[in-house]
Amino acid sequence: MKSTVNLLPDARVWLWLSCIALAVALFYRAGLDQRPVHTDEAVNAVITAERLENGTYQYDPHDRHGPSLSWLESYVFKFHGVKSLSQMDSATLRLSSVFTVAATVLILGLLPEFITGATMASALLLALGAPFVFYGRYGLHEPILIFSTLLLIGSLSRFWLTGHLRWALLVGLSAGLAICTKESALVSFLCLGLSYFILVKIKSTRTALMNLKSALVDEKRVRFSISLVILVISIVTLLGYSSMGQNPSGFYDFFKSLPLLTHRAAGSGHEKPWFTYITWLIKPTELSFPFFGWIVLLFGAVGAVRSFLPNSTAFLIQFLVIYGLLILTIYSLTPYKTPWLMLEFLLPAVVVAGYGMASIWNFPENKPNPILQRSVTLLTLFLLIRQTDRLCFRYQNDSQNPFCYSGTSPDLERLSKRLDYVASLNQTTSPFIIAVVSKDYWPLPWYLRQFNHVGYFTELPDHLNQNAVISSLEEAPRIAQKLGKTWTQEFIGQRQDMLLVLFTPEDAHRG
Amino acid sequence: MKSLLTKVSSLTLPCLTLACGLSLIGVARAEDLVPLKVVLPKPMLAGTPVPLKLPNLEAPHSGRRADILVPQGTVNLALNKPVTSSDKDPVLGDLTLVTDGEKSGDEGNFVELGQGKQWVQIDLQKSGTIYAVALWHYHSQARVYFDVVVQISDDPTFSKDVKTIYNSDTGNELGLGAGQDHLYIETYEGRLIEAKGVKGRYVRLYSRGNSSNEMNHYIEVEVYGKSSS
Numbered sequence: 001m002k003s004t005v006n007l008l009p010d011a012r013v014w015l016w017l018s019c020i021a022l023a024v025a026l027f028y029r030a031g032l033d034q035r036p037v038h039t040d041e042a043v044n045a046v047i048t049a050e051r052l053e054n055g056t057y058q059y060d061p062h063d064r065h066g067p068s069l070s071w072l073e074s075y076v077f078k079f080h081g082v083k084s085l086s087q088m089d090s091a092t093l094r095l096s097s098v099f100t101v102a103a104t105v106l107i108l109g110l111l112p113e114f115i116t117g118a119t120m121a122s123a124l125l126l127a128l129g130a131p132f133v134f135y136g137r138y139g140l141h142e143p144i145l146i147f148s149t150l151l152l153i154g155s156l157s158r159f160w161l162t163g164h165l166r167w168a169l170l171v172g173l174s175a176g177l178a179i180c181t182k183e184s185a186l187v188s189f190l191c192l193g194l195s196y197f198i199l200v201k202i203k204s205t206r207t208a209l210m211n212l213k214s215a216l217v218d219e220k221r222v223r224f225s226i227s228l229v230i231l232v233i234s235i236v237t238l239l240g241y242s243s244m245g246q247n248p249s250g251f252y253d254f255f256k257s258l259p260l261l262t263h264r265a266a267g268s269g270h271e272k273p274w275f276t277y278i279t280w281l282i283k284p285t286e287l288s289f290p291f292f293g294w295i296v297l298l299f300g301a302v303g304a305v306r307s308f309l310p311n312s313t314a315f316l317i318q319f320l321v322i323y324g325l326l327i328l329t330i331y332s333l334t335p336y337k338t339p340w341l342m343l344e345f346l347l348p349a350v351v352v353a354g355y356g357m358a359s360i361w362n363f364p365e366n367k368p369n370p371i372l373q374r375s376v377t378l379l380t381l382f383l384l385i386r387q388t389d390r391l392c393f394r395y396q397n398d399s400q401n402p403f404c405y406s407g408t409s410p411d412l413e414r415l416s417k418r419l420d421y422v423a424s425l426n427q428t429t430s431p432f433i434i435a436v437v438s439k440d441y442w443p444l445p446w447y448l449r450q451f452n453h454v455g456y457f458t459e460l461p462d463h464l465n466q467n468a469v470i471s472s473l474e475e476a477p478r479i480a481q482k483l484g485k486t487w488t489q490e491f492i493g494q495r496q497d498m499l500l501v502l503f504t505p506e507d508a509h510r511g
Numbered sequence: 512m513k514s515l516l517t518k519v520s521s522l523t524l525p526c527l528t529l530a531c532g533l534s535l536i537g538v539a540r541a542e543d544l545v546p547l548k549v550v551l552p553k554p555m556l557a558g559t560p561v562p563l564k565l566p567n568l569e570a571p572h573s574g575r576r577a578d579i580l581v582p583q584g585t586v587n588l589a590l591n592k593p594v595t596s597s598d599k600d601p602v603l604g605d606l607t608l609v610t611d612g613e614k615s616g617d618e619g620n621f622v623e624l625g626q627g628k629q630w631v632q633i634d635l636q637k638s639g640t641i642y643a644v645a646l647w648h649y650h651s652q653a654r655v656y657f658d659v660v661v662q663i664s665d666d667p668t669f670s671k672d673v674k675t676i677y678n679s680d681t682g683n684e685l686g687l688g689a690g691q692d693h694l695y696i697e698t699y700e701g702r703l704i705e706a707k708g709v710k711g712r713y714v715r716l717y718s719r720g721n722s723s724n725e726m727n728h729y730i731e732v733e734v735y736g737k738s739s740s
Contacts, residue, residue: 286603286619397724399652400603400618411722473653491694493722497652499696 007112007161007212009119017109020123025102028136032091032098035396036408039495041139042443045093048073049085057243059250061257066180067240067250068148069141072096085449093139100143101126101136104347107147110154111351112161112212114307114314115358116368122354124377125299128384129292129350131281133392134403135340141182142340146347148178149188157316159225163216168225169232176236183254183261187330188344195323199315209315265334272337277328280339280402287400288390291383296346296353300324303356317355324348339405399496409493412447415470415502418490419451422468422508435464437479438472438500469503476501546578547585547703547735549645552614554699569693579705581642581735588635589714589734596631598624602726606631614731616651616699626725628658628685630717633732638665638712641736644676646716647701649728654697656727658684658719661704663711674711677704685717706736 009017037045043063048070051057057067073096077083080092105123113119126132135142151174159167178185200206241250281293307317327345331337357380361373391401397410423432431453436444437460448454455461460469460479470492471479480489483503492500594606603623609631613620624631641663648656658680664673678690695702714734718727 395602398602398623398726399723400623409723410725411720491655491696491722493655493724496723497654499653499655499722 007114008158009109009111009113013113013119014109016120017106017123020120020127021102021106024105024127024136025098028098028101028133029091029095031393032094032137033089034393035090035137036410036412037090037093037443037446038138038140038408039406039442041090041093042408042446044069044073044139044141045088046085046445048077048093049088052077052083056246057250058247059241059243059253061253061260065141065182067243068144068177068181069096069139071240072100072144073139085445088449094137097136097138097140097143100147101132104143104147104150107151107154108351110151110158112157112316114317115355115362115366117361117373118355118358120354121299121357121361121377122351124381125292125296125350125353125357125384126347128381128388129296129346130288130290130384130388130391131292131339131342131346131403132350133388134396135343137392138340140340142343144181145178145185145188146343148174148181148185149344150347152178153192153316153320160217161212161214163214163221165221165225165228168228171225172229172232173236175229176233176240179233179237179254180240183257184341184344186258188327191323191326191330194326195319198322199319202318204310205315205318208313212313212315265336267335270338271335274332276337277332277339277342277345280342283402285400285402287395287398288387291387295380295383296349299353299356299360300349301356302359303352303354306359307352307355314355317352320348320352324352339403404496407496408443409495409498411493412443415492415500416447416450418502418504419448419468422504423451425508426467430465433464433466433468435460435466435469436471437469437475440472440498441470444470444494467505471501471503473499473501479503543582544580545583545585547581547643549701549703549733550614551701552616552647552650552699552730554650569695576700576703579643579703582737585642585735585737587733588639588641588736588738589633589732592636593634594631595634596622596624597629598727601625609633609729609732612731614647614699614701616647616649616730621649621728621730624727624729626720628717628719629727630715631729631732632667632669632713632715633734634667635712635714635734635736635738637738638710639736639738641706641709641711641714641734643706643735644704644714644716645701645731645733645735646704647699647730647732648697648718648721649730650697650699650701652697652723655694655722656697656718657694657721658682658717659692659694659702660685660687660690660717662687662715662717663706663709663713664715665710665712667713669713669715672711674709676706676709677702680717680719684719687717701731710739 047064051070051074057070059067073093076095077088077092082088082092105127108119108123111119152171155167155170155174159171175189178188200209237254238251241254242248243250282290282297284290303317304321306312307314307321324345331341331345357376360376362368363372391403395401397404397407419434426432432451433453434448434451436454436456437458439458441456460482469479469483476489486506487503488506490502492502494500589610590612592610594609596606601622601624604621606622608620608622610633644661659677660675660680661677662669662673662675666672677692678688679692679694680687680690683689716732720727
């Protein structure tokens with residue numbers, strides 16, 4: 001049996017990864033409540049609140065993704081003693097993403113290390129890269145999706161190198177988790193399969209790949225493992241989408257979501273040109289030079305070229321180069337684009353870039369060069385931190401920030417305070433009623449979560465004894481006419497390019 | 512009765528003379544006044560503005576904006592004049608953008624000042640008679656800037672002889688006194704404020720964040736008037 005386990009990171013690498021993951025868990029939490037809650041985060045929070053209050057998850061293929069985020073968020077909230085939407089806060093809402101990115105850094109250690117320092121370099125790029133920091137502090141599905149994808153790739157590599165069946169089991173679990181996170185995981189699986197197919201078509205690579213394979217991985221074991229993986233994926237998906245059997249139709253609805261996914265990919269109001277992702281990553285803005293994009297491009301190019309040099313055995317890097325390019329191509333050609341989707345091709349990109357960075361560390365004699373190592377690392381860290389500080393902390397709400405996509409206006413905090421004040425003037429024993437008249441009212445359910453009597457309408461009902469009305473600009477003139485002159489209006493920012501009008505009784509306005 | 516008719520006829524001539532005289536003066540004044548021509552940038556927002564008709568908020572008007580009449584020879588006194596600000600280190604851009612004559616809403620044409628209450632001040636370098644101020648905060652998104660106040664003074668510190676020509680700070684959040692003017696949604700037309708011949712050398716413009724974020728922005732400020740010779 002050939003010795004292939006020497007490619008696996010040693011204890012020292014695991015120790016470093018643990019330190020970086022711990023730093024992520026601590027540093028990502030700084031000012032976690034400073035950014036307004038995004039529309040998608042608000043939707044996810046309401047879904048999690050339903051799970052907390054009812055104990056089940058009702059999958060709706062029309063406007064929901066998989067159950068894993070609400071499952072994870074519900075555990076974080078339970079740990080903090082939160083039982084309903086009104087008790088939630090934005091910092092706790094985002095904790096699950098912070099922990100998921102920290103765990104993603106840690107499981108980089110599952111990947112074989114083809115050159116000393118490559119795993120640590122990838123971990124640094126991931127932990128400090130602006131897109132990962134920005135969306136690692138956002139209550140969205142993408143952090144879990146990249147975690148499960150990396151776990152899948154890592155456990156596949158481990159199975160190939162060691163032949164142990166426990167890794168095949170983990171392949172099934174991670175793939176099941178990815179499906180339970182977002183339906184687009186199927187696109188990742190398709191790209192993973194295509195990448196393997198392309199890779200084995202290259203003769204030299206196929207030889208290198210077979211040389212690295214554990215002797216335990218024979219045809220019989222591969223067949224058994226594939227059956228095991230399919231079984232585990234099916235069980236995890238069934239349990240997840242049916243909410244542990246409480247909502248059996250959820251599993252069936254998952255299959256109904258696939259044609260809807262194709263429909264959504266056509267745009268749904270998020271249509272962008274094919275080059276948008278590249279622009280978001282490497283086009284300088286006035287807020288910051290895009291250091292992360294250029295560093296990943298530069299080191300990624302070095303890593304890709306080196307991995308395809310003759311006699312290279314870095315089959316996983318070759319695989320990730322092909323996989324990353326395929327995902328980037330598919331996502332770029334898909335009209336629907338949002339910046340958090342970039343994480344899916346940035347994950348393989350940082351692993352390849354880490355390999356490229358470590359290649360420079362070990363230049364020219366293929367052994368650590370302390371001068372190059374220190375200077376390249378310090379410069380890279382400095383540039384990454386500079387961009388991350390500006391885009392993920394200092395100017396995280398700025399409309400020029402490419403990651404702040406359709407961001408919620410901080411002005412909504414003023415809305416909550418204003419309504420609190422108006423409610424405090426309510427001398428009667430009758431409930432304080434807020435009517436929201438708008439077709440596109442998100443993320444208002446988050447910002448109005450403290451109020452028990454909020455109704456969402458397409459037009460103001462005739463016999464509602466409301467204390468405040470929030471309306472879209474389109475509906476405002478009709479509502480003003482209906483309410484009469486004793487109500488005053490204020491503009492309230494809803495999202496970067498959307499305004500609401502708040503109607504309150506004149507007495508409250510004077511206050 | 513005859514004496515009454517005599518009295519009336521004796522008053523007719525002076526009255527007619529006075530009326531003719533006044534109308535001639537009026538015609539002469541009207542001839543001196545011309546509509547202010549403000550060159551507008553290209554609109555950045557797609558679609559037509561929402562036709563709001565709200566008592567306390569100003570709607571984006573449909574059609575052409577009403578003209579302001581100014582004396583002939585009125586020019587933009589602010590063009591390329593020095594600008595100072597409460598934010599010494601703007602987040603984006605620099606203060607020269609405020610008076611550089613470029614009103615386009617594209618990226619790179621505005622200065623972004625920090626959060627909360629901020630002001631910019633234009634030094635016209637000579638006291639002048641000011642008839643209008645045109646102001647563009649940011650017009651590539653539908654936004655409202657809060658507590659917009661425009662003041663004119665001969666004192667660079669604005670501690671004396673301050674004339675306020677616009678104030679939408681109804682809650683006196685800035686501490687400059689409560690205003691009566693309306694909040695408005697930013698468009699490519701900017702805000703045209705009538706100054707009615709106020710005299711002064713410095714123009715200061717305040718704001719306190721906007722409906723999209725807490726920052727303050729200026730694409731361009733034009734101060735229309737005549738310099739004192």
